[in-house]
Amino acid sequence: MSEVLNHKQVGQKITRMAFEIYERNINSAGVVFAGITGMGMNLALLLAEELKRISPLKVEVLEVILDKTAVSKSEVHLSKKLVLVNKTIILVDDVLNTGKTLVYAMKPFLDQEILKMEIAVLVNRSHGLFPVRPDYTGYELSTTLNEHIRVDVSGNHYSVQLH
Template identity: 35%
Template sequence: MNKKYILTAEKAHMKLRRISFQILERNTHLNSIHIAGIKENGYLLALELKKILQEISSFQIELSAIELDKSNPIDCKLDAGVRYTSKNVLIVDDVVNSGKAMLHAIHPLLALSPNQIQTATLVERSYKTYPLHVDYVGVSLATTLEDHISVVFKDGILQGAYLE
């Protein structure tokens, strides 16, 4: 099957910039935010969002990684060195397919009593099998179950998103 660009590198960066402004607009009452990226690509996107938010806002921004196997996301590991209690947390992933991985990333945070949890993704598929609303979306696509979406990084640099 051929790869088709969904987002070029330039358009993907434009989407991340727009998401950053939306985060800023929705959270003007905050002075800090904790961005937690789902490894691997979600964490790389979280790094990009952090850079942009540092340019456009006065937020104090913390960053951490969430480790989970997307094919079996039940075993989710948060960064043990981070206190999430009373924090404003933004969970970031590259693609939200069924919603399962994002929900499993949210679940352990709930026990730690954050002030709020918001979610962001570069690509959201319009069919989800789990009840998840993503707060900040770069692009939402109607796809078939057979389609595969990839967000590609090379040496930590966002290259774009593809449909296969």
């Protein structure tokens, strides 16, 4: 196991991603971070907090609840009802492996009149088995499918580790 990003580096990635989100959505009626259950939700909260600190944008957060171990069989739903009309949805997950989880996580937004949907991930492994590409990436990391990335953005110490 080796550390890929330490606490300070993860914090810097989050700040940079928040600035990019602000730049691309400066004229948006609002930004809704939709964090995927687990570390995706934790990352969404951190990005939302940072975006609120650096911008006047209206920022909201909700959780996309699904079973990551069986996404194709899992019911996908949102933690709360928000008015999403003409807002930017930023779907957030910690790691983009194949894209399958993100594809299923989009489902609750498909029948809504959102302005646009973007994707933010802390680590992009670039395996691309599904046609999903992040708009905001903290770190690009080429790995084999046998290697595992562990992201921890909970508590007071953030890290990204390769196993």
